[in-house]
Amino acid sequence: MSTPIERIATLTIGTVESVSPDEIKVLLDTDAPQATALNTGTPRGFPRINSYMLIPNEMGAVVGLVVWVGVERSTFPKRKGSYDFDLIDLPFPLRKMTLTPVGTLSPSSAGHGDQVGYEQKRGIFAFPSVGDPVVLPTVAQVTAIIESHGKDSRVPIGTCPLADGATVSVDPDKLFGRHVAVLGNTGSGKSCTVAGLIRWSLYEAIETRKTKKLDDKPNARFIVLDPNGEYANAFSDMKARVFRVEPSSGDYKALKVPVWIWNSFEWSAFSQASAKTQRPLLQRALREVKVGVQLETESKIRVKRLFSTYLISLRNDLNAGAPAFVEKPGRSEFGRKLKTMANDAERLSTKVEGNLVTSLNQLAQTLSSIADARFRTFENDVGETVTYYISFEAGDVERAIIAVEELLDSISEIELKIGPDEDAPIRFKGEDLANHVEQLAIKVGVIQFIESLVLRIRMMLSDVRLSSVVGTEEPIEFDSWLADYVGASKAENGALAIVDLSLIPADVLHVIIAVISRVVFESTQRYRRLNSCELPTVLVLEEAHTFIQRGVLQEEDLPTPAQMCRRTFERIAREGRKFGLGLVLSSQRPSELSPTVLAQCNTFFLHRITNDRDQELVARLVPDNLRGLLRELPSLPTRQGILLGWASKQPVLVEVRELPKEQRPESADPAFWDVWTGKIDREINWKEIVSDWTNQPPEESGNSEEEPQDQDPF
Numbered sequence: 001m002s003t004p005i006e007r008i009a010t011l012t013i014g015t016v017e018s019v020s021p022d023e024i025k026v027l028l029d030t031d032a033p034q035a036t037a038l039n040t041g042t043p044r045g046f047p048r049i050n051s052y053m054l055i056p057n058e059m060g061a062v063v064g065l066v067v068w069v070g071v072e073r074s075t076f077p078k079r080k081g082s083y084d085f086d087l088i089d090l091p092f093p094l095r096k097m098t099l100t101p102v103g104t105l106s107p108s109s110a111g112h113g114d115q116v117g118y119e120q121k122r123g124i125f126a127f128p129s130v131g132d133p134v135v136l137p138t139v140a141q142v143t144a145i146i147e148s149h150g151k152d153s154r155v156p157i158g159t160c161p162l163a164d165g166a167t168v169s170v171d172p173d174k175l176f177g178r179h180v181a182v183l184g185n186t187g188s189g190k191s192c193t194v195a196g197l198i199r200w201s202l203y204e205a206i207e208t209r210k211t212k213k214l215d216d217k218p219n220a221r222f223i224v225l226d227p228n229g230e231y232a233n234a235f236s237d238m239k240a241r242v243f244r245v246e247p248s249s250g251d252y253k254a255l256k257v258p259v260w261i262w263n264s265f266e267w268s269a270f271s272q273a274s275a276k277t278q279r280p281l282l283q284r285a286l287r288e289v290k291v292g293v294q295l296e297t298e299s300k301i302r303v304k305r306l307f308s309t310y311l312i313s314l315r316n317d318l319n320a321g322a323p324a325f326v327e328k329p330g331r332s333e334f335g336r337k338l339k340t341m342a343n344d345a346e347r348l349s350t351k352v353e354g355n356l357v358t359s360l361n362q363l364a365q366t367l368s369s370i371a372d373a374r375f376r377t378f379e380n381d382v383g384e385t386v387t388y389y390i391s392f393e394a395g396d397v398e399r400a401i402i403a404v405e406e407l408l409d410s411i412s413e414i415e416l417k418i419g420p421d422e423d424a425p426i427r428f429k430g431e432d433l434a435n436h437v438e439q440l441a442i443k444v445g446v447i448q449f450i451e452s453l454v455l456r457i458r459m460m461l462s463d464v465r466l467s468s469v470v471g472t473e474e475p476i477e478f479d480s481w482l483a484d485y486v487g488a489s490k491a492e493n494g495a496l497a498i499v500d501l502s503l504i505p506a507d508v509l510h511v512i513i514a515v516i517s518r519v520v521f522e523s524t525q526r527y528r529r530l531n532s533c534e535l536p537t538v539l540v541l542e543e544a545h546t547f548i549q550r551g552v553l554q555e556e557d558l559p560t561p562a563q564m565c566r567r568t569f570e571r572i573a574r575e576g577r578k579f580g581l582g583l584v585l586s587s588q589r590p591s592e593l594s595p596t597v598l599a600q601c602n603t604f605f606l607h608r609i610t611n612d613r614d615q616e617l618v619a620r621l622v623p624d625n626l627r628g629l630l631r632e633l634p635s636l637p638t639r640q641g642i643l644l645g646w647a648s649k650q651p652v653l654v655e656v657r658e659l660p661k662e663q664r665p666e667s668a669d670p671a672f673w674d675v676w677t678g679k680i681d682r683e684i685n686w687k688e689i690v691s692d693w694t695n696q697p698p699e700e701s702g703n704s705e706e707e708p709q710d711q712d713p714f
């Protein structure tokens, strides 16, 4: 029986001509296959760019990725056996190939029966030498190269066309844990790939749960921010929660991002508040409107805080014994203390409402009467009235303590907390904010600088379509908002939230996206703080180049909504991983994406990219020795892409699994010809569109029947 290495030797196609750490040049044998290799188990294209070659050595074999194939002319033919120098040779075409070493394949115990298993490891343990044979991998070997991505590669996402259709699987922890970027030209298959990554991950999770006899509700949270409204129907079978502006059917929920969820930075960016006058005023107004909601509570807190301190002081006096409440001539300390407490109680009673008013008045009375019982006056030699207190007794102190305790008991439900800041998501009415900013500006005397700000806030609130999203008419609880948009406990309400942003006016789109993403991020952050473990959540952003544009923003600059949105995502990209928040970005223009965000993406799925600048950019994402691999990018067919980075041991060309039509995001290329030629029907009812547009019911007209469509296009 032959050893694996000997078996490898029968597939030799050439010899190593030169070796450097990142490049191995191979001279192909004249009898190496010209187009198809038949001796590998199944016919395989050879030589092919991005396919794998092996260079056997003592550790097993170095795996090389073909990055260049070509012909070089040589004055001497390469002949096997003796050289016949008597013949005059014409320049002779020699086929050559360049490989990039990507790993080491070694025999393992994983094989079945007498078959040998293989295992691919990262790194090169021993470089080949000049003259070493280069061989074609067998089916088992090529499968091992592609499929040995670790035992946790659970989610099959496609096959490798260059490796006899070996399955390419990814480890979801690696894929989503460190952010993924799916890049490629329009129509190259990005959205389908993103939809597939979500669907197949959830599908595998369901299957695994079934084997554990659990229900089919994976405890996952995917939030898809979908500016084009493509995804709504792609997951209709998966109990996705779809949010959209003006939902036309009961399957969708109304998109709500009420203004009280926005933080002050988002407010400033939206309203373009100038740093000097407008922003501080806006922040103050936000704080006050939010506190205003709690004005009642605030006063109660003050009462509680003050009288808790008094109670401690009274108890100390009682414990200290007589000296504390026995008055010395001319001092009257304890008497005055009781009077101050009584006055405070009376003063605060005007600032609160309900039962607390009576309780405070009662306390004031009790304390006063204790003090008054010891109050004395006399007229001195010069006729002046002198007031003083005589010594109190322990019983007096006890009565005062009981009175204060009674008051504190009546407000025991209030917890002492610090008041809200301007960023806290506390409900208020949008209209109230506009009014408050205005009033504040009048008070401070800067109304002329504030008009534009107030106008912008008012305009947003009066925009019919927008106010349905940002308006505050419906009292939404913040926890139920989080359950809707981030996900309920154990993902009871489904693992997927799709936020269809297609009808949001452009000028607030950035703000809305930033708010949702920030709240998702902060909710995972707070979850970890309270539970000491992270909440695995994935945030998907389509058309990322629009929302995470590259550019510099100076700290003191007035951020535009786009810059603010970018900052939010830069923060998520930098810190999200710690809290279990993974990003999936999809973009047609990687060169326009923020470099900070791209640099934080650890896995890339590259579809066809033809544009120079974008190619240059992605080339910079991969190590030098793998740049050759990306040369195939301009010519990749739809559905194919190169997977590289953290989730893949080595870069691999993947043909993404086919998604059935109903599971694809709705972005099929428009069918001009079929519409032109009548194969597909297209009728227009502009009236309906106009009424939808203007948000007014269609006009009643005498002749509301539709005109028959003219079938002849000419």
Ligand SMILES: Nc1ncnc2c1ncn2[C@@H]1O[C@H](COP(=O)(O)OP(=O)(O)OP(=O)(O)O)[C@@H](O)[C@H]1O
Residues within 6 Å of the ligand: 184, 185, 186, 187, 188, 189, 190, 191, 192, 193, 196, 588, 638, 639, 656, 657, 658, 659, 660, 664, 665, 667, 668, 669
């Ligand atoms: N995995 C797949 N399964 C089935 N069809 C696919 C797949 N990938 C791509 N396609 C086909 O390619 C078309 C375009 O793909 P997709 O919408 O994903 O492109 P895109 O890169 O998102 O384009 P855009 O940048 O314009 O959004 C799809 O309508 C579909 O017909």
Ligand SMILES: [Mg+2]
Residues within 6 Å of the ligand: 190, 191, 192, 667
């Ligand atoms: Mg798309």
